[in-house]
Amino acid sequence: MRVVNLANGKFLGKITDLIMDVDGGYIKAIILPGGSKWPAFFGDSREMEVPWKNIMKIGQDVIIVDVPEVWTQKE
Numbered sequence: 001m002r003v004v005n006l007a008n009g010k011f012l013g014k015i016t017d018l019i020m021d022v023d024g025g026y027i028k029a030i031i032l033p034g035g036s037k038w039p040a041f042f043g044d045s046r047e048m049e050v051p052w053k054n055i056m057k058i059g060q061d062v063i064i065v066d067v068p069e070v071w072t073q074k075e
Contacts, residue, residue, distance in 0.1 A: 001014060001015055001061070001062065001063055002014055002061065002062045002063070003015060003030070003032055003050070003062070003063045003065055004062055004063070004064055004065070005064075005065055005066070005067055005069075006056055006064050006065065006066040007066060007067065007068070007069055008069055012032050012048065012050075012065070012067075013032040013033045013048075014032070014033075015030050015031065015032065015063070016031050016032065016033050016047070017030075017031035017047075018030055018031065019031065019049065026052070027052055028051070028052055029049045029050055029051045029052060030049075030050050030052075030055070030063075030065075031047050031048070031049055031050075032047065032048040032050060033047060033048075034046030034047050034048050048067075050065050050067060054066050054067050
């Protein structure tokens with residue numbers, strides 16, 4: 001599912017993984033790719049972890065998150 005930042009409307013990527021609290025039975029965070037579209041090929045394995053508290057809205061086609069712009073800047 002596509003993820004967009006509420007702060008600037010920027011497309012952040014598609015969810016690649018989830019961090020779960022197995023004991024509590026809930027999602028703690030979503031994981032988005034960082035860097036290039038082909039991280040393994042180019043040796044860029046950075047990922048963005050977005051805590052569940054930063055998810056503002058889940059729609060049919062997109063998830064809106066509110067993360068600081070510095071999280072979305074490429075190094």
